[in-house]
Amino acid sequence: MSESSSHQSDVLVIGGGIHGLSTAFHLAQRGVNVRVIEAEYCGRHASGVNAGGVRTLGRHTPEIPLALSSRELWHELRQVLGDDGGFVPSGQLKLAESPAELQACRERVEHLQALGFSHEVLVDQQQVFEIIPTVAPHVVGGIWVKDDGYAVPYKAVTAFRRAAEKLGVPVHENSPAQRIEQTGNHWTVTTTGAMYRAEHLVVTAGAWAGELAAQVGEAVPVHPEGLMLMVTHRVAPFCAPVLGATGRALSFKQFANGTVVIGGKLMGSLDFPARHGEVDMARLGTSARTVTDLFPHLKHLGVNRVWAGVEAFTADDLPVIGASRKASNLSYSFGFCGSGFQMGPGTGRRLAQQILGEHSDISLDAFAIDRFNNGAAATPLMPLQHSSTIAQH
Ligand SMILES: Cc1cc2nc3c(=O)[nH]c(=O)nc-3n(C[C@H](O)[C@H](O)[C@H](O)COP(=O)(O)OP(=O)(O)OC[C@H]3O[C@@H](n4cnc5c(N)ncnc54)[C@H](O)[C@@H]3O)c2cc1C
Structure with a gap:
């Protein structure tokens, strides 16, 4: 792998749907050096082709606090991103x-x-x-x-992408993660043409996220x-x-x-x-x-x-959001079961807070990845020290 095809950042986000881009935006807003890789192009899958429903109506009870907090962000999207996403x-x-x-x-x-x-x-x-x-x-x-209401999916995804890029987040399209590996306190992610290193990895790869979780021995019924x-x-x-x-x-x-x-x-x-x-x-x-x-x-x-x-x-119609229980400095956000567009803004904000060890008034416990296997011992999340920057954008 040549030097020019190797990239470093504090956080690497895998997947350029609304969840990956919202998480990247909220991390970058707090000064974190973050990078996104996307297998095809941002918004190519569910986030860009959905029905645009911004719906808290009919949510499963554990999702309601997060959905309500996400809806507040939809109402503020123009102020926060400079674009209302068609809301x-x-x-x-x-x-x-x-x-x-x-x-x-x-x-x-x-x-x-x-x-x-x-x-x-x-x-x-x-x-x-x-x-x-x-x-x-x-x-x-x-x-x-x-x-509640609706928005324009591709416009909303692109609004998060542009806002993240404005904060200096590089977005690499046509870059499918093939292998993810943790060595010491660094993750290495290999794509077809490049290698990415980061202290913290965020998997927001939608329907493909389960394949990446399985690589760290964290099988999940998705x-x-x-x-x-x-x-x-x-x-x-x-x-x-x-x-x-x-x-x-x-x-x-x-x-x-x-x-x-x-x-x-x-x-x-x-x-x-x-x-x-x-x-x-x-x-x-x-x-x-x-x-x-x-x-x-x-x-x-x-x-x-x-x-x-x-x-x-x-398997239970709820998403997986939060820290890995098998590996340190690995977070997930996927499995939104047909209702995750509305959750994108708020979930990205809450996941960024968890990664940084910040207090949040909304618990992500109901979405833990180990809920399917009767609670294996949790690996504590090490809050990201983003002042110890390991790379330049
Ligand atoms: C037809 C349809 C209608 C819907 N209607 C609504 C609605 O009205 N309201 C609502 O709230 N929700 C709705 N949803 C659900 C919503 O679209 C999804 O829950 C949400 O967009 C999921 O976002 P995501 O970022 O998790 O996944 P995605 O949008 O799928 O993004 C994941 C990204 O990861 C990329 N990726 C995958 N593997 C890799 C890899 N190895 N390396 C790099 N990148 C990778 C993919 O290419 C993809 O772009 C609908 C979904 C569909 C399909």
């Missing part, structure tokens, strides 16, 4: 289509209130029609979260899935908030240009070795019918484009 605070509404579904919504809201969370609010039929007058009359109510979306032709504005449904898969939003993006964790299939998802038109058809049930006037609207992105799912 629109449109609100999100989950529709109930029967009394039984409305009862399930009521129980959910009461359960959250008992836990001290008040962001999800039960709404009746009349309130739904005030929020979205064009919806079909069989809808009986739902859950409303007014501070698997890839192909998630599908479709986007329609333009139609006159009829729907401001993001919509979901209680009894069937749906995530639905109309962008300012009139197009409607339809998804809702719709599983397609996957060609994992070729690194891309494949669509299943029959399943997309079912989803289109859900939309026309709710908005009959869309019956003749054409579909412009369909696609499937690659996403990482874990």
